[in-house]
């Protein structure tokens with residue numbers, strides 16, 4: 001299995017990681033706990049060793065509990081990432097990156113994950129009410145205490161990252177990135193390449209849209225939060241489908257699925273360390289895991305890049 005390292009550490013990860021948000025219980029429409037257990041196990045069986053979680057995946061930490069249960073017997077062979085700094089108050093999401101909150105959330109995450117060491121612990125998002133340096137201080141302490149192996153920062157600008165780094169070494173960042181949302185290539189990716197910081201990206205399938213499983217007349221189930229994003233609506237939706245229609249002949253030529261073309265392109269993009277592939281069911285993660293052991297040809301990559309340029313980027317308005 002191809003392996004990449006996180007920042008300057010020796011943490012070795014597969015370029016396809018499993019993103020556990022879709023099985024968090026919040027967004028998991030029609031997904032049972034048993035399904036979710038099987039999805040995590042299928043990821044391991046398919047060769048994935050990198051799992052992305054967060055304190056806030058699940059209203060009460062359900063996702064970490066579930067992953068902790070399935071991954072505990074496999075602890076030596078998997079890399080567990082989690083995040084602190086975002087929590088739920090009832091059904092309301094709170095951003096809180098005060099040092100004492102980060103420390104308390106990390107302690108809880110360690111318990112839920114049934115481990116004494118989190119391999120990669122991210123700040124989920126900078127908090128406008130707390131100076132970045134103060135938050136970074138808490139992460140530096142967690143490192144010193146041996147509770148985490150490496151530190152990551154998610155949803156941060158280059159300036160915020162720079163500030164964080166003055167207090168605590170950063171091994172990885174976690175921004176969103178996919179074929180149609182590539183703004184990080186302008187600033188964050190070059191910055192990270194220069195400093196040997198890994199770039200682990202979320203939404204590689206644009207929340208499922210780029211996997212091509214939704215038809216043009218797709219109706220979201222009631223409660224599916226994706227319906228509110230502009231990329232799933234009106235003219236943007238149709239243009240995104242036009243774009244997918246240009247990728248389909250390439251998938252046919254390779255003899256793979258659309259999702260595999262998209263993920264393969266993503267993990268071979270300059271400066272990208274790993275793609276966090278969300279999955280709701282075992283067959284989805286088995287499909288995306290099969291994007292790892294091969295590479296699109298230069299000609300196929302070039303044709304994809306031409307289609308991407310013709311479609312144009314979708315920026316900021318689709319941010320979480």
Ligand SMILES: NC(=O)c1ccc[n+]([C@@H]2O[C@H](COP(=O)([O-])OP(=O)(O)OC[C@H]3O[C@@H](n4cnc5c(N)ncnc54)[C@H](OP(=O)(O)O)[C@@H]3O)[C@@H](O)[C@H]2O)c1
Nearest residue numbers: 019020021022202203204205206207208211276278284287
């Ligand atoms: N740091 C942050 O703030 C942040 C924010 C968002 C996400 N994340 C992380 O990044 C991960 C990825 O994001 P995401 O899960 O929202 O989006 P994603 O990976 O872009 O898309 C996941 C969705 O795509 C569909 N899918 C997956 N594999 C498929 C396949 N092989 N064939 C067809 N459809 C497939 C499934 O949706 P359907 O079954 O419904 O079609 C799945 O729920 C998350 O799980 C989480 O770990 C981090």
